[in-house]
Amino acid sequence: MARKFEQVCEILERNNYDSNKLIPILQQVQEVYRYLPEKILTFISTSLRIPPAKVYGVATFYSHFALEPKGKYVIKVCDGTACHVKNSIPIVEAVFKKLGLSETKRTTDNMLFTLETVSCLGACGLAPVVVVNEDVHSLMNPDKMNKLIDELVKEDQYENATF
Ligand code: FES
Numbered sequence: 001m002a003r004k005f006e007q008v009c010e011i012l013e014r015n016n017y018d019s020n021k022l023i024p025i026l027q028q029v030q031e032v033y034r035y036l037p038e039k040i041l042t043f044i045s046t047s048l049r050i051p052p053a054k055v056y057g058v059a060t061f062y063s064h065f066a067l068e069p070k071g072k073y074v075i076k077v078c079d080g081t082a083c084h085v086k087n088s089i090p091i092v093e094a095v096f097k098k099l100g101l102s103e104t105k106r107t108t109d110n111m112l113f114t115l116e117t118v119s120c121l122g123a124c125g126l127a128p129v130v131v132v133n134e135d136v137h138s139l140m141n142p143d144k145m146n147k148l149i150d151e152l153v154k155e156d157q158y159e160n161a162t163f
Pocket of ligand 1: 078083084122124
């Protein structure tokens with residue numbers, strides 16, 4: 001936690017505490033925490049001498065900013081028109097079932113996965129499309145989705161293993 005806070009201070013320094021750089025600062029801070037914690041937003045507002053309401057306004061205006069913690073793996077299932085007609089909804093349902101998620105509960109309790117539905121990702125030729133963090137997975141179906149989740153669980157276990 002402390003280490004992350006140090007990184008926030010470094011980000012502010014690197015940007016010369018310039019209030020005009022609020023958006024890039026928030027982007028860099030979100031990379032550190034994977035979301036924008038309330039306390040950190042208040043700290044940024046004080047450090048940049050910007051009213052908290054303005055900082056919150058920017059953070060809530062742009063959809064790529066998250067004010068709630070997200071899982072390590074953010075699964076974005078595209079539900080734009082092309083993906084929808086090629087059965088994106090069964091993929092969403094498969095994720096709900098496998099991870100015990102629902103329309104209202106989008107992040108697993110162990111903070112490993114967050115499910116989001118998004119509109120067109122601009123890769124309609126590959127529909128239905130799922131993006132996990134930065135990785136694009138094309139021509140998805142519920143079976144492939146289940147296998148992908150298993151692989152991600154293994155990947156996480158491997159990363160956390162002590163050798
Ligand atoms: S509708 Fe899914 S990528 Fe375009």
